[in-house]
Amino acid sequence: MPDQLLFAMEVTLNGLMAGVLYSLVALGFVLIFKASGIFNYAQGVMALFAALTLVGIMEGQVPFAHLINSVFGTDIHHFGWHVPALAAIVLTMVLMIAFAWAVNRFVLRHLVNQEPIILFMATIGLAYFLEGVGDLMWGSDIKTLNVGLPQGLNETIDRVTYEAFGYGFFIDNLDIVATVIAVVLVAGLVLFSQYTKQGRALRAVADDHQAALSVGISLNYIWVLTWSIAGFVALVAGIMWGAKSGVQFSLSLIALKALPVLMLGGFTSIPGAIVGGLIIGVGEKLFEFLIGVHIGGATENWFAYVLALLFLVFRPQGLFGEKIIERV
Amino acid sequence: MNAMSGNTTTADGRKIGGVLMEMRNITLRFGGVEAIKDISFDILEGEVRAIIGPNGAGKSSMLNVISGFYNPQVGEVWFRGEKRPPMKPYEVARLGIARTFQNIALFDGMSVLDNIMTGRLTHMTTGMLAQAIWKGKAEREEVANREIVEKIIDFLEIQHIRKVPVGRLPYGLKKRVELARALAAEPKLLLLDEPMAGMNVEEKEDMSRYILDTNDEFGTTIALIEHDMGVVMDLSDRVVVMDYGKKIGDGTPDEVRNNQEVIDAYLGVAHD
Ligand SMILES: Nc1ncnc2c1ncn2[C@@H]1O[C@H](COP(=O)(O)OP(=O)(O)OP(=O)(O)O)[C@@H](O)[C@H]1O
Numbered sequence: 154m155p156d157q158l159l160f161a162m163e164v165t166l167n168g169l170m171a172g173v174l175y176s177l178v179a180l181g182f183v184l185i186f187k188a189s190g191i192f193n194y195a196q197g198v199m200a201l202f203a204a205l206t207l208v209g210i211m212e213g214q215v216p217f218a219h220l221i222n223s224v225f226g227t228d229i230h231h232f233g234w235h236v237p238a239l240a241a242i243v244l245t246m247v248l249m250i251a252f253a254w255a256v257n258r259f260v261l262r263h264l265v266n267q268e269p270i271i272l273f274m275a276t277i278g279l280a281y282f283l284e285g286v287g288d289l290m291w292g293s294d295i296k297t298l299n300v301g302l303p304q305g306l307n308e309t310i311d312r313v314t315y316e317a318f319g320y321g322f323f324i325d326n327l328d329i330v331a332t333v334i335a336v337v338l339v340a341g342l343v344l345f346s347q348y349t350k351q352g353r354a355l356r357a358v359a360d361d362h363q364a365a366l367s368v369g370i371s372l373n374y375i376w377v378l379t380w381s382i383a384g385f386v387a388l389v390a391g392i393m394w395g396a397k398s399g400v401q402f403s404l405s406l407i408a409l410k411a412l413p414v415l416m417l418g419g420f421t422s423i424p425g426a427i428v429g430g431l432i433i434g435v436g437e438k439l440f441e442f443l444i445g446v447h448i449g450g451a452t453e454n455w456f457a458y459v460l461a462l463l464f465l466v467f468r469p470q471g472l473f474g475e476k477i478i479e480r481v
Numbered sequence: 482m483n484a485m486s487g488n489t490t491t492a493d494g495r496k497i498g499g500v501l502m503e504m505r506n507i508t509l510r511f512g513g514v515e516a517i518k519d520i521s522f523d524i525l526e527g528e529v530r531a532i533i534g535p536n537g538a539g540k541s542s543m544l545n546v547i548s549g550f551y552n553p554q555v556g557e558v559w560f561r562g563e564k565r566p567p568m569k570p571y572e573v574a575r576l577g578i579a580r581t582f583q584n585i586a587l588f589d590g591m592s593v594l595d596n597i598m599t600g601r602l603t604h605m606t607t608g609m610l611a612q613a614i615w616k617g618k619a620e621r622e623e624v625a626n627r628e629i630v631e632k633i634i635d636f637l638e639i640q641h642i643r644k645v646p647v648g649r650l651p652y653g654l655k656k657r658v659e660l661a662r663a664l665a666a667e668p669k670l671l672l673l674d675e676p677m678a679g680m681n682v683e684e685k686e687d688m689s690r691y692i693l694d695t696n697d698e699f700g701t702t703i704a705l706i707e708h709d710m711g712v713v714m715d716l717s718d719r720v721v722v723m724d725y726g727k728k729i730g731d732g733t734p735d736e737v738r739n740n741q742e743v744i745d746a747y748l749g750v751a752h753d
């Protein structure tokens with residue numbers, strides 16, 4: 154097999170795995186958008202906040218240490234204990250649910266029936282608020298997140314591909330784990346929404362608010378539920394990205410990568426978010442490999458947007474989105 | 482005095498009981514518009530109560546007050562002998578009051594079966610965790626509720642479209658699915674906003690039959706809005722007539738038909 158083709162295959166595989174993470178972030182957007190028509194700008198910051206909290210709890214950091222120290226003149230930073238990863242994940246999830254509840258109680262409930270643009274602005278405010286709270290609670294230094302996921306070269310794949318093609322593929326174990334977890338998560342979400350009472354209620358609210366109310370569904374309850382699920386998805390995405398590149402502010406920028414994914418997949422389609430993420434992941438890696446190197450590189454910064462833009466022109470509703478026909 | 486005042490039996494042998502719902506001096510405003518002006522009436526257990534009146538009379542508004550979609554500025558709503566505090570629509574639904582909408586509100590993306598299953602939500606009590614884990618209790622609950630839904634599907638003769646996404650159905654069938662979803666709640670009070678609007682004669686006859694059978698077989702109390710006078714006379718035990726937000730008549734179909742004010746309203750006699 155020619156070397157070039159082998160490299161391309163390796164790049165494609167890596168692209169697929171990067172794409173899984175894009176899908177995951179995009180999924181958080183889709184869930185909330187479907188249920189309440191809100192484009193949640195804060196989704197990326199939610200991932201950052203979840204990751205920060207997770208690290209903080211695991212390391213036994215004192216929340217708001219800076220604030221406490223400057224007010225009381227103390228000098229505390231750590232409780233001096235370490236919390237096991239699993240327990241810390243559960244605690245973080247509890248906090249994300251509390252956040253979901255608070256968002257609904259103190260922000261969204263007051264904005265019912267407002268224009269989408271107003272709700273969007275509210276989530277921008279929410280994003281900066283949450284970013285600030287994250288800073289205040291856990292500090293702004295870069296943290297490493299290690300929940301015990303395997304990392305580094307997967308030797309089996311390396312060996313097998315070497316024996317087969319005479320060239321060993323470099324696939325990171327973390328990417329493989331991330332892919333498996335993402336697949337399980339998506340499958341779980343689909344099963345939940347198709348086969349449980351809450352899932353049915355969720356789909357009902359996504360479809361028609363009036364009708365949902367008339368069969369006894371509390372919109373507030375469903376909104377807290379969707380924001381909690383979106384919080385969970387953010388946590389998973391935060392763990393993956395955090396483990397890969399450290400927990401720092403730039404993590405919240407993955408939300409920006411989700412935008413082209415959404416344009417591609419459509420804002421209301423869960424399969425769209427998944428396929429869109431994979432296309433962008435593979436597309437940008439392959440483009441960089443095949444063309445980027447000849448034109449000076451760094452195409453990964455913009456490729457996704459250009460692809461999404463082209464797509465928008467020809468299929469504004471996205472891959473699987475419903476066609477929008479204005480009724481007159 | 483009303484012609485019927487509880488615990489009687491109709492000519493066709495249905496039992497009419499005591500007062501199920503009572504509206505007392507309801508006034509509802511939208512900004513400067515008074516959609517309902519100081520209206521009182523009651524609904525007896527087991528009866529078919531119609532609300533009629535010209536366009537814009539405030540009929541849908543009245544139904545929306547009963548179902549909690551609108552909260553009146555003045556007046557009291559009494560249900561099963563208790564004064565009802567201001568409630569959200571989903572809370573009213575949980576009291577056992579189901580409804581359909583004038584402009585059909587279904588879940589277009591979901592199948593007919595799933596749509597009707599949502600009508601059972603108020604009867605499904607298994608908690609979130611049990612549902613998510615899908616253990617015995619949740620499964621039994623799903624199966625038991627599914628059986629009731631299948632009965633309603635048979636009753637309304639929509640077996641052939643069970644798996645079809647509702648968005649693809651023609652108008653007449655959508656109306657029927659909406660009725661099915663409301664019936665699935667096994668409501669104590671069923672509210673129907675123009676269940677026959679936009680239907681052809683045959684569809685209207687079918688729908689009339691389903692409404693009568695519902696009342697007859699399950700003893701469901703029904704309040705319905707309808708434009709077609711003929712249909713109203715056939716279906717209902719008593720009629721409230723509204724015009725420009727006011728109640729201008731209340732009684733049996735015969736009484737109402739001979740009421741001069743009602744006749745004027747329907748013939749479009751100028752208002753002063
Ligand atoms: N949500 C609302 N906001 C403002 N005005 C409303 C609202 N709902 C109803 N109205 C007004 O209240 C009045 C009564 O409307 P309603 O829909 O109750 O009439 P209706 O008797 O059901 O008429 P139709 O036979 O056309 O359905 C109308 O003037 C209508 O414009």
Ligand SMILES: [Mg+2]
Pocket residue numbers: 540541542583
């Ligand atoms: Mg109406």
